[in-house]
Amino acid sequence: MGPASRVNTWKIGHRRRPVSEAPWIRRLLIGAALAFLGFFLVVPLASVFAHALAKGFGPYFASFRDPFTLSAIKLTLLAAGIAVPLNCVFGVAAAWAIAKFDFPGKQMLGALIDLPFSVSPVISGLIYVLLFGAQGMLGPWLASHGLRVIFAVPGIVLATIFVTVPFVARELIPLMQAQGRSEEEAAIVLGASGWKTFWRVTLPNIRWGLLYGVILCNARAMGEFGAVSVVSGHIRGLTNTLPLHIEILYNEYNMVGAFAVASLLTLLALVTLALKSWIEWRNAPVSGAET
Amino acid sequence: MSVEVRNVHKHFGSFKALDDVSLKVESGELVALLGPSGSGKTTLLRIIAGLEYPDPGTAQVLFHGEDVTDWPASDRKAGFAFQHYALFRHLNVFENVAFGLRVRPRKSRPSREEIRRRVMELLELVQLEQFERRLPAQLSGGQRQRVALARALAVEPTVLLLDEPFGALDAKVRKELRRWLRRLHEQISITTLFVTHDQDEALEVASRVVVVNNGRIEQVGTPNEVYDRPANRFVYDFLGSVNLFRGRFRQGGIDLGGLTVPAPDHHGAEDAPAVAYVRPHEIRILSQPAGDGCLPAVIRHVNSAGPLVHLELERPDGGSRFAVHLAREADRMLRLEPGAQVFVELQNPRIFSEDYSI
Numbered sequence: 107m108g109p110a111s112r113v114n115t116w117k118i119g120h121r122r123r124p125v126s127e128a129p130w131i132r133r134l135l136i137g138a139a140l141a142f143l144g145f146f147l148v149v150p151l152a153s154v155f156a157h158a159l160a161k162g163f164g165p166y167f168a169s170f171r172d173p174f175t176l177s178a179i180k181l182t183l184l185a186a187g188i189a190v191p192l193n194c195v196f197g198v199a200a201a202w203a204i205a206k207f208d209f210p211g212k213q214m215l216g217a218l219i220d221l222p223f224s225v226s227p228v229i230s231g232l233i234y235v236l237l238f239g240a241q242g243m244l245g246p247w248l249a250s251h252g253l254r255v256i257f258a259v260p261g262i263v264l265a266t267i268f269v270t271v272p273f274v275a276r277e278l279i280p281l282m283q284a285q286g287r288s289e290e291e292a293a294i295v296l297g298a299s300g301w302k303t304f305w306r307v308t309l310p311n312i313r314w315g316l317l318y319g320v321i322l323c324n325a326r327a328m329g330e331f332g333a334v335s336v337v338s339g340h341i342r343g344l345t346n347t348l349p350l351h352i353e354i355l356y357n358e359y360n361m362v363g364a365f366a367v368a369s370l371l372t373l374l375a376l377v378t379l380a381l382k383s384w385i386e387w388r389n390a391p392v393s394g395a396e397t
Numbered sequence: 398m399s400v401e402v403r404n405v406h407k408h409f410g411s412f413k414a415l416d417d418v419s420l421k422v423e424s425g426e427l428v429a430l431l432g433p434s435g436s437g438k439t440t441l442l443r444i445i446a447g448l449e450y451p452d453p454g455t456a457q458v459l460f461h462g463e464d465v466t467d468w469p470a471s472d473r474k475a476g477f478a479f480q481h482y483a484l485f486r487h488l489n490v491f492e493n494v495a496f497g498l499r500v501r502p503r504k505s506r507p508s509r510e511e512i513r514r515r516v517m518e519l520l521e522l523v524q525l526e527q528f529e530r531r532l533p534a535q536l537s538g539g540q541r542q543r544v545a546l547a548r549a550l551a552v553e554p555t556v557l558l559l560d561e562p563f564g565a566l567d568a569k570v571r572k573e574l575r576r577w578l579r580r581l582h583e584q585i586s587i588t589t590l591f592v593t594h595d596q597d598e599a600l601e602v603a604s605r606v607v608v609v610n611n612g613r614i615e616q617v618g619t620p621n622e623v624y625d626r627p628a629n630r631f632v633y634d635f636l637g638s639v640n641l642f643r644g645r646f647r648q649g650g651i652d653l654g655g656l657t658v659p660a661p662d663h664h665g666a667e668d669a670p671a672v673a674y675v676r677p678h679e680i681r682i683l684s685q686p687a688g689d690g691c692l693p694a695v696i697r698h699v700n701s702a703g704p705l706v707h708l709e710l711e712r713p714d715g716g717s718r719f720a721v722h723l724a725r726e727a728d729r730m731l732r733l734e735p736g737a738q739v740f741v742e743l744q745n746p747r748i749f750s751e752d753y754s755i
Binding site: 288289291292293294295296297298299302306307310311 | 446447448469470471472473474475476477479481483484485486487488496497500501548549551552
């Protein structure tokens with residue numbers, strides 16, 4: 107062992123220090139990240155509230171008393187209220203089928219669930235116009251029965267359902283695949299029926315993932331613009347959802363009104379974010395927190 | 398209650414997991430399904446439980462003579478303990494054990510107090526009374542396995558099926574649980590089948606051992622039978638360490654090069670290759686040749702740590718090495734050192750004809 111080997115050891119030890127970048131590089135990188143986030147996220151977020159409250163709280167709250175705004179809120183709640191439970195049921199069923207069973211067409215089903223993610227929302231809206239519109243495939247039949255889908259509430263609900271299909275299923279499939287089938291098998295060997303197994307074993311195991319999926323699904327259902335815009339027809343008080351209503355107010359130079367309504371959606375986003383972080387924090391320690 | 402399978406075949410795609418398996422386990426027996434991984438032993442257990450169905454055809458699964466082949470798993474009343482326990486992670490120990498009772502239809506469901514009594518009785522049996530409120534994640538591997546057993550026993554199963562019950566545990570806990578399982582079986586004497594790839598475990602715990610390989614049953618017998626009279630080379634090889642001495646059939650025996658071992662049961666062609674299987678503890682070491690029944694060898698390595706002395710010897714002719722296990726006293730008397738020239742006597746060689754495919 108000569109001095110050379112000692113130098114080597116020292117070098118290796120030096121290189122293995124946990125953080126090797128110089129302090130100024132670290133500060134530069136962190137600073138760049140913070141500046142980026144601030145410019146693209148924090149400033150716009152703050153400006154929404156700044157514009158909304160530009161003329162004080164009076165005009166801010168007054169804009170929610172506008173009947174068209176109220177009807178937009180109602181319609182958004184209705185669309186989300188139908189789309190979220192439906193996609194919740196469908197998402198759980200699809201995830202259960204894909205994660206716990208083998209059947210032909212399984213890959214195909216997985217790809218289909220992702221379709222709304224990969225298609226532009228405008229196209230999703232157009233599909234419904236082409237199907238149910240006056241010139242569409244089912245249009246004449248619907249018209250003869252006095253049913254309106256396009257430029258009416260059913261179209262908005264359909265478009266919302268379509269764009270929010272993947273959220274719950276995509277959240278649950280990897281979770282259920284990771285959990286495997288053995289707990290369900292154990293339940294069945296113990297004499298539980300398929301239904302009881304689902305309620306007592308499967309659902310409790312996925313409840314947090316499901317809640318997470320529902321929250322994301324709801325955020326998207328309430329915030330969807332493109333697909334809904336195509337099928338809505340923008341009839342004030344009838345077929346305007348919150349995002350569409352914001353656009354109209356903005357185009358009419360009603361800044362306080364537009365940003366006041368926008369602040370609602372922004373608050374929804376913040377609540378979603380808080381819930382999402384809470385769920386993640388809640389599930390971080392694997393052992394024991396649950397009772 | 399007895400359990401029987403008849404003519405069971407099972408394919409997964411093109412893979413043949415079980416190939417015409419028939420087996421009968423008598424009431425109250427403790428039987429080990431022993432085989433290497435991928436041999437089909439777990440598949441057989443799952444078919445008995447109803448978690449897999451055999452390929453359609455003549456296959457039958459019978460519980461106490463009754464054909465349950467088409468029954469769903471939930472109707473079979475088989476207790477099943479999974480390799481990785483499969484405890485319900487969101488339920489505590491008490492609720493895990495109570496699960497099978499709680500999911501019964503209302504008319505056959507025991508009362509709250511009855512469930513409590515039964516669960517506590519079982520937790521006492523598996524020595525986990527004080528853990529009733531713990532979640533599975535807060536238990537050690539051995540404790541989880543015992544919860545899984547208690548849960549399986551709670552439904553008063555007609556047969557207990559254990560898939561690699563001690564596979565995921567460390568060596569010391571495994572040995573303790575083995576003995577515990579045997580005692581438990583003596584207490585409740587329920588028909589039990591367990592799957593293992595560990596021959597020591599099978600030989601120590603089971604009253605009968607079923608050796609499985611490539612989806613077929615190679616041999617069924619008591620631990621002594623399968624160990625002392627293995628039906629074929631696979632069983633011999635799988636149930637413990639073994640030395641191979643290669644030679645050729647010659648005049649009703651096999652010539653190992655200097656030593657002819659009689660092989661009266663074999664009528665191999667003259668000069669056909671053959672192989673003698675000898676266990677390391679069935680070789681006697683002599684310092685002087687005794688007649689012509691022994692082979693010369695040189696000691697190459699001595700390891701005397703542990704209850705037996707492990708020796709590695711080399712044959713002078715071909716240089717092939719073999720292992721010998723010796724009691725410590727015998728070793729002391731012979732004063733064996735590496736490099737010493739000795740003679741060995743094969744005490745219980747088993748002759749198999751060598752096929753060229755290997």
